[in-house]
Every structure is written in C-alpha cells, then in structure tokens.
Amino acid sequence: MRGLRYAFVLTATAFMPLAGQRPLTVTGIQSLTFGTLLPGMPSVVSRTDAVKSGRFDLGGPHDTQGQVTFTLPSVLTGPAGATLPLSFGGSDAGYSQSQNIGSQVGFDPNQPFLITFSGQGRGSIFLGGTARPAPIQRAGSYTGTITLNLTAFP
C-alpha cells in the first residue's frame, strides 16, 4: 500500500511540468508573397520584409526549447498545373523570441532548428525565399503551402 502511494506520487510529479503552462501552438500569420513577377526574372523576398515575408507565431511553455522543421514546396502551382520553381537559402528563415521582425536569428529552413520560447511562452518565425519564373513561364496566379512543424521536449 505504501508502494502504491509512492507510485502515485511519482506519476503526479511527472505530470506536474505540463500543468498551468501555455499549450504548444503554431499559427500561420502571414503568407509569403512574391507579388507580380515577369517571366525570366527571379524575385527574392527577404525574411525581414514586413509586408512580403511569411510569418508563423509559436506558443509553448515559457523558457523551454522546441525544434522547428519546415515542409517546404519546391514549386508553386499555377494555371493548368504549371509550376514555378521556389527555393529557400541557408538564412531564409529567422526566429525572434520577442516576435519582432527586426530582431531575428537567421537559420536554414531546410534544417531542423532549436528555438527557446520567451518568458511569456511565445516566439515568431519569419520566412523569405526566391521564386524563379522561367523565361516562358505561363502567366497567372501560383500558390503553394508551407508547413511549420514544432516539436517540444518537456
């Protein structure tokens, strides 16, 4: 009986860190927008571009760490299945613990990246990239989906 009581204590202790803390969340805030492009003319969006860069807001237990990975499209898809090549360079993503686009730590969105949530349990990821329309790129609207995966370790 004393052993059982001990087991319950252990279990309760194990659950304790999760109680009363912010849940793990990822919210897509702003699309990565390349705007109007001309065939044959690449367009670069910087992660510090407040209007065009993509943005995700993250939430989680304060002062803890999490791992960020992206599922990135290699093309945008347009009219009649036409594709527009898209690429992401080694510093096209940035993390801001203060959620300020002006104070980011750059990282490679093609690689896992370790983040630390702020004291309020928040953070933001900003994303830039390069679209490269071919010289004979078909006119029209192109879209793709970018997914951010966040894993936290208690």
Place this chain on the structure above:
Amino acid sequence: MYTASKAAVATLVLALVAAASVRAQGVNGSITATATVQSPITVAGAQNLAFGNVFPGVAKTVAYSDATNGGHFDVTGQASTPVTYSFALPTNLTSSGNNLPIGSWTGYVNGANSTSGGSAITPSATPAGASLSAGGTLFFFVGATVTPANNLPAGSYTGTVTLTVSY
C-alpha cells in the same frame, strides 16, 4: 513481499503512463506562398512611317490614320493591365550626312487595331499611360511631317522611331 511486488508493478505501469504523457509533443501550422506571373510585354514595329517621294521645298505630312503610310506598333502583354509608354523620335531623317527635318508628330493609341475608338496622343519622350485591352493588346499609330529644304540633295532618307512600353 507479495504486496511489495504489486506495488512495484503498479509503480512501473504508472511510471510508463507518466513517461508517455511527457513524451515530445508536436504541432504544426501552415501558410501559403503566392506569386502572380504577368505576360511579358512585346512591342513589334508592324509598319514603317513612309513619306514616299518628297520634293525640295515642299513639306509632306503622313497622318497616323493613313493605313498605307502611317507608322504602326503592335504591343502585347498582360490583359487589362496599365502600362507606361514613351517614344524616342528623330528630329531628322538622314542620308549620307544630309538632314531632312521631321516633326509635328501625331499619334493614336487603341486597344483594338483601329484608328477609331481609341485616343489621340502626341508622341514624345515624356512617359504617358495607357492600358492593355482585355485581350492583352495595344496598338500605336504614328504620323509626322517632313520639311525638305529647298536645296536638299536627292537620296533615300531614313530615321528610327522607337516605342518603349513597360508595366
């Protein structure tokens, strides 16, 4: 002993449950990436501005509406999209170092290939605005006047009229 074993098993089971509950958690969210590709602009010189034979001391005018001799440019691009255009115009036609003055430029711009239903313009280097038609076309028509001097040497005189169009 029996009680102790039961307690140990219970502890293990509950510890496993606890361990499972604190395992790494994952969530995800998505945004879209978007781009709009426009049709490139093409400008084609469709018909030369042709004055034909002119005589010393006699000015000659070709109207933009002259279907045979007026200058024509055909433009294509993104449908229903505004563009800016400008002309680079010669002040003389030349032949072996001799000049034949040209000026009094007239013009017309239209989404259709016609000199009616559009707008009269004065061709110049100053950028002006127009809009591509719903079919992505724009047509420019150009006329001018040449003023041969009384002592202008005979010859074939030419010059270049350039139209630049951009989004």
